[in-house]
Amino acid sequence: MITPHYTNTYSDTRGLSSEPLTFTQAIVKGIAPGGGLLVPLVIPKLxxxxxxxxxxLPYAQQAATIYQSFGVDLAAEKIEELMAQAYSENFDTAEIIPLSTVAPDTHVLELWHGPTSAFKDMALQCLPLFFSAAIDKLREQDEAEEDFLILVATSGDTGKAAxxxxxxxxxxxxxVFYPHGGVSDVQLRQMTTQRGDNVGVFGVEGNFDSCQTAVKGAFNDESFNELLASEHGLRLSSANSINWGRLMPQIVYYISAYAKLVTSGDLLLGQPLDVCVPTGNFGNILAAWYAKDMGVPIGRLLCASNxxxxxxxFINTGTYDIRDREFVLTPSPSMDILISSNLERQLFELNGRDSDAIRGWxxxxxxxxxxxxxxxxxxALRSVFCSDSVDNDESLQTIREVYEQHEYLLDPHTAVAWKVAERLREENPVLxxxxxxxxKFGADVYRALNGIAAGAPLPAEVADLSGFELNDLIARDYKAGCIPTPLAELQSxxxxxxExxxxxxxGVEAAVKSWLEQ
Incomplete structure (x- = not known):
């Protein structure tokens, strides 16, 4: 198959760190000094x-093969062992990433069959295993003595998955830090009931952008980092998609999906496939770009915004402007983001890896x-990307339309992608x-199926139902399949x-200190 013959190294998008890092060093560090993001020197070609x-190959072996092609500095046998743990019975299907052809030349890539029912599981069942292996390796080399404290800002799904x-x-x-009042009831319950002796969860006043900015500030606060090291023996790291170890597993499923569509006869080998991704932080669609850069015949990347x-x-004008821009709460809260962290990596790749320009922007x-x-x-951006947005009511209308026409039930984020794909598609098949x-978003799905406007009160006959009871009603009345067991068990x-x-x-630093003192 693919035989690696090198150890890849990682550098800083802002050019403030000159020391190249291996994969294991990069995922433990999480973010470069000065706030830049780490990217691999070599993007392998397939x-x-x-x-x-x-x-x-089974999905776990596909993932191991792609990791080896990236020159990961772990033994091939170790990579295969970790991937076999990451993608196994913790997913509710052996396929891991089933594909459903919902309409002609329209294929839905289902990335929510993991333990938290969101695509973040694809990376966060994998990253912790590699993170632990990286710590072990660094300890063996006397490069790490401290334990690690991972800080995560989440708009909903990353928190529980991490x-x-x-x-x-x-x-x-x-x-984990989440915007207080800015996640769905099920997302909130997933996080606040989390079991484990090494976990903490805090709401943050404000929206996701203020939450993410506050957490990034803690990473860049030298005195705070020194305090953690001296008083608690801790070093900070990240499980957000600013960490390359979060992004790399996502590349795998785009490569795998294309291969599956060829095998099923839905694509001819070499035939272009457009990919439409609902995104706010840009990581998921960036992973598709890396798959394209590696050689997967992806045509256009359709960026779907709420x-x-x-x-x-930005994609339509080249100007990224958040001045006086209203932050809107939507039925797709995981995309309620104005400061898109992973766009920095994409611009670095598109501008010839000019770190001076990135730092200036x-x-x-x-x-x-x-x-x-x-x-x-x-x-360069416009040669690959096109984009459109969907408002709140239109996203709910799309859920209803797709259900009535195809008997397939979308969540609000996927509905945004479906509608954008309808608008922007050309001759290529679309993923x-x-x-x-x-x-995870039962109340808005109920609104959608019953023609109720986004944000409007639920009718009296269901207003007093818990989110879990409402999900059971939807599953029964609309023949929408079984509720995933981990979601159904949350109510107990x-x-x-x-807090x-x-x-x-x-505020974030004070919360960390209070948690450490418990």
Whole structure:
């Protein structure tokens, strides 16, 4: 298959760190000094025959093969062992990533069959295993003595997936911060009932952007990092998609999906496939770009935004502007984001890896709330990406339309992608990326199926039902399949976490200190 013959190294998008890192060093560090993101020096290339041959392997072996092609500095046998643990009975199907052809030339990639019913499981059942292996390797080399504290900012799904992946892991603690009032009831319950001796959860006043900015501030606060090291023997790391170890597993499923569509006869080998991704933080669609860059015949990348359409405006104009932009709560809360972290990596790849330009743009965004890319970078962006946005009511209408026409039930995030794919598609078949099970957003799915406007009160006959009872009703009345067991069991679990901190770096740091002192 694919024989690696090198150890890849990772560098900083902002050029502030000159020391190249191996994969294991990069995922433990999480983020570069000065706030830049780590990217691999070499992006491996796959032939069409190599891509097609992957379909003959179980998903875990596909993932191991791709990791080896990236020159990961672990033994091949170790990579295969970790992938076999990551993608096994913890998913509710042996396929791991089933594909459903819902309409002609429209294929839905279901990424929500893991233990938390969201696509984040694809990375966060994998990253913790590699993180632990990386710690072991660094300890053997006397490069790490401290334990690690992972801080996570979540818009909904990452938090639970990270908690589930890292719970009770040796030498690792994890604290998740979510925007108070900005996640669905099921998402909240998933996080606040999390079991494990090394986990913490805090709400944060404000929206996801303030939450994410506050957590990033803690990473960049030297005195806070020194305090953690000296008083608690801890080093910070991240499980957000700013960590390359979060992004790399996502590349795998785009390669795998293409290979599966060729094997099923839905695509001819080499035939272009457009990919439509609902995204706010840009990580999921960036993974598709890396798959394309590796040689997968992906045509256009369709970036689907909800009413927080900062990415759509950027892709259409080349200007990223959050000045005076209203932050809107939507039925797709995991996309309610205005500051898109992974866009930095994409621009680094599109502008010839010019770290000076990246640093200038990120400084402009931080200081002025706006930046504009140069003409050459904008042309490179437009050659691959196109984008549109969907408002709240339209996303719910799409859920109803797809259910009535195809008897397939979408969650609100996937509905955004479906509608954008309808608008922007041309002659190529389209892969619509489905990021969550509908039962994580039962109230809005009920509104959709019953023609109720987004944000409107539920009717009296269901208003007093719990979210779990409402999900059972939808599953029964609309023949929508079984509720995933981990979601159904949430109602019987005790709530462990209820504290809320201020939406500032100081607030996040105070929350961390209070948790460590418990």
């Amino acid at each position: 032939s069409l025959d190599q891509i097609a041959a992957l379909a003959e 908690l589930d992946g890292f719970k009770n892991r040796e030498h690792t603690n994890i604290i 009413k927080n359409r900062v990415l759509t405006d 990120m400084d402009d965004l931080r200081n002025q709330g706006c930046f504009r890319v140069d003409a050459q970078t904008f042309a 619509v990326v489905s990021t969550a099970h509908w039962a 679990l005790p709530v462990r976490f209820s 809320v901190c201020s939406g500032s770096t100081e």
